[in-house]
Amino acid sequence: MTAKQLMKDPLNLIITGVGGQGNVMISLIIGNALVKEGYLVTIGETYGASQRGGPVMSHVRISGETQYSPFIPDGHADIILGMEPVETLRMLRRFGNPDVITIINPRPIYSIDVTGGEAEYPDLDKLVETIKELSAKTWIIDATEEAQKMGNPIFANVILIGALIRSDVLPLDKKAVEPILRETFPKEIEANMTAFSKGMELIRQ
Amino acid sequence: MDTKVSGSQELFNEVIDTELCALCGACVGGCPYLVPYKGRIVLLDNCTLSEGQCYQYCPRTYTDMNAISQQIFGVPYGEDEVGTTKEVLMARSTDAQIRGRAQYGGTVTALLSLALAEGLIDGAILAKMSDDKIPSAFLAQSMEEILQCAGSSYMACPILEAYNHIPKDNNHKLGIVTMPCQILAISKMKKEPPQNRFSINNVKLVIGLFCTWALSPEGFYQFLRENLDLPQVTKFDIPPPPANRFDAYTPSGKVSFSLDQIRQFTLPTCAYCLDMTSEFADVSVGSVEGIEGWNTVIVRTDAGAELMEMAKAEGKLETDTLPPQNLAHLKEAALLKKKRALKEIIKRSGDKKNLLYLGLSESMVDKLLA
């Protein structure tokens, strides 16, 4: 185990977004890094039909003692990493509590319910305000914007991993995560390490 | 004047699904939702607009006849059985080639060609028959193309679709030759110009044809296909009464059908139409009873008069006085159509005050029914 300790046991992390954003990739990298550090990790994910533009959420249960179920009970999230604002709020509604820490990428993805005129996408500023009100602490990380600057919006997920690590909510540091990144992206490691560093940089601001 | 405009849903409920649709084409071609197909108006997707131009210009939604008459002629509607008139005369083309292709006297083709040649119009929307005799809208931009459109199919054809298809930033001058129902739609557009469409002010010439009724492009076409070798047919004709015939001319001779056989294919909406002579055109053209190879011509507007003068001056048209009994008979027939239509409308609505789409004053209704 690293010198870093678990904030609490179990530590419950939710990663949420829209199918296609690379949500699952984040939980895989974090999960593997944690298992290497000796933790018991359970990750619950919703695949399949949800991938086609539907909401995707990963529940990551981290413990030093027990293999927890793949579902975080209602109101028990400790950290929410939101790749999309409405999805972040959707998670807070069910799993949030006064102590939850939220990291959000404020880039809307419009569902066909919205573009089709059936539903309204809320005002983004109001949305972010509400997220802040429902969280103990909120970080806003423009991951998609930075990823587009790097040339591909898919880098957003590694940027967010960098932010998550630097926020110190997990018992992981850069040293623990870097080897996993190398294993996952053997061909594009340079770009991904840049993205990771960018994320770490963004969380400080 | 209260003209409530509704949307596509109401258009179907009030007109298209109630056999009032004249298949004029005013509602199609201007948006991705409404298209014509094989004699039907088809809704490809739901449009959510509560007010639409499809409803607005339909000649079978509320139409204030007075307002339109004032807009075009500056006089109230219904003062004359055959509509507002500057002059009624007989005419025919002086060009043998035109007369050879024409239905009767070739006046329409002659006027169009002259207008095109003189730059009064850059093109005209006409109904053109395919080799199989299926009529469809055609934008003719040359003398040859105009000639190809000569001759009537007697089937309803939604040619206003072609108007709606013209890009809105196109500044060419347009002519149209068509039926009373379509001209009614165009008149509604002149009263309240369309948005995001080709400008109605670019329509410089409207030539109307005399019309008693039109035939269903689905049912009647099926009948024709079963009874004729259509590519062989050179011309269709319904000669004036008392002939009571529908003729099809082929190289091996004329094939005739009794009109009694044909009447079943009349569009139901024609029973509710008051207009026999295209009363809102610049110039209206029809046959002459008893005199083959000539047209009856009604000149109505300044634009129409100027073109007729030019045609006479340049020797494109030969004209003559219309015999008084022809004019009298024409007026009689026109009035009869109005009376019959009004009666049918009132029979259908069940209420003299409910004239379906027609906006007519009570006094006008009483006058016409007298």
Place this chain on the structure above:
Amino acid sequence: MAGIEIDAPGTSQLFIGNEAIARGALEAGIGFAAAYPGTPSSEIIGSLASVARKMNIYVEWSVNEKVAMEAAAGASFAGIRALAAMKQNGINVISDFLVNLVMSGIGKGGLVLISCDDPSAISSSNEQDTRPIAKWLDIPLVEPGNFQEAKDMTRWLFDLTEEMGTICMLRSVTRIAHARGNVKLGELSKKEQKAYFDQIYDVRKAMPTTFMPVPSSLRHAFLHQKLDKAREKFELSSFNQYVGPDKADLLIITCGSCWLYSQDAVKALKLEDKVGILKLGTLWPLPEKFVEKHLNKSKQILFVEEIDPFLERSVMELVANLPPTSPRPTFYGKRSGHINAYGELNPDMVIKAITGIMGLTYQPRGIDYGKKAEEVAKSYVPERSITFCAGCPHRATFWAIKNTLKLDGRDGFVTGDIGCYSMALGPAGFFQARTMHCMGGGTGVANGLGKLGQFGFNQPVLAVVGDSTFYHATIPALINGIYNQSNFILVILDNNATAMTGFQPHPGTGMTAMGEPAKVVSMEALCHSLGARVEVCDPFDLKGTTATLLEMVAEGGGAKVVVMRRECELVRGRKEKHPYKVYVDPDKCIGEACGCDRLCTRAFLCPGLIWDKKTDKSKIDEVICTGCGVCVDICPQGAIIKEAA
């Protein structure tokens, strides 16, 4: 990240349940694995296929589960350890073979059946519990309660099936199959396998070994003997365990993923010293003595399982047969309504059941926070319906179908099937599909409809299937339609992938599960040889496709085929860049005005097109748009522009 074949016994890896099962098979020395893609089972064969060459095993994607099960049985008959994996619907498809296989017995090679159920039908047409089928067919049944057990049980079943000479079933669910957890690895099997169909398996018999279900009653009796043997082993299995006080206020009897939920619930309520959990891993035949031993731990028993009251009924059956002096606890579960008899469970549902039975209150977060969260979420959290991806050819296909059927005007409709295109039941596919049942079901239904002409039926019927579905189940129905001259059109959506389940190859893609090039079974050549008229269209050519469909629909006559051929965008997008850069010219866009009414965002519903509320115009979302350019052809104002990328 470690693959399932990593040679590192004793280390802990993070595997999804399916990978754990695959690892268990490798540790058991599997030689042959077959399956048809089906969520949530696909990764079992998927992960085995990716290491097949390295591990010297054979893995295939069969055209359907029936062939997969039969093929695996064939391997077992020749002495090779084999595995077949499928989702719940696959069990239905193999059932006829299975009822005969349990009678005939398996070969020298162990044969394991993995059934992955999908409670709540998250990625399925139906929700179904396959455990009762095991009981019904006399198949020993186990259910892993976590990822470690998924591996260990699979490993164990190969030995067990060989010992008993009959197939065994491991039942998993989505939340084990697709969830990830720690798995401590065992040794990989290094044993070499040799295949031979042993002509004399049992020297006591006068005739050579034959795998057949007859004489049936006799074999049925033998099967029951095998089950008794299994029950004896199950009584001693360490997959069954009790954790909790000797005397509990409440005893939870549970299995599978529900074990994890029950543990979570008890922990959240801090009732470890009041509530005991009896977890069963070997479910059928029920280890009756073991269960009986724990029945007196509490006067109240709560059954927590998905989906049907399977354990509940088995235990009640056991209790009914106990002597009258035995304790009669109060049972809670699906019968009493404390646990749903439908849908998947989660820790909160178990918490609710426990607090309900024990009369407790539970407040995970402050009331104020809860109220606030609910209130804001009501107005700020719009729905997110699933849809075809941006650039998906199916969107274009169903647009053309919609227009065709509207123009035709005879109230035509689509009979649907299973795949991404199932979404044609909803707004994504413009509500074109009207029926959906099972793989190949749509074409079968179309066959019936196409023969109703004598009863006045004249509505055009289009049976839409995917390319993988075509090979899986549609061919017999097509032959039926041609032979019986049923009037329907089979529309095959050939996007060159089994897309919904993860882009697995099939006989049309030219590639096998193990990544080897394969002969392409040409669908149009096959249909043509059956005597049908076949047309091949590009769905992106909306005009041409609509014209072809209109003509074929008007033609009538016996069954015909249209192949809509264009590669799945997610597959294409991995190999190539966007073909076009697409954008909306705001000066040309008339948005909500008459003449458009937001056709592209409101009706076409491609997620790459969004509505800019500030300008009241449509806009391309550059992150989502894949540059296919189809929307250019539907814009009535020509406001959407495409430029070569």
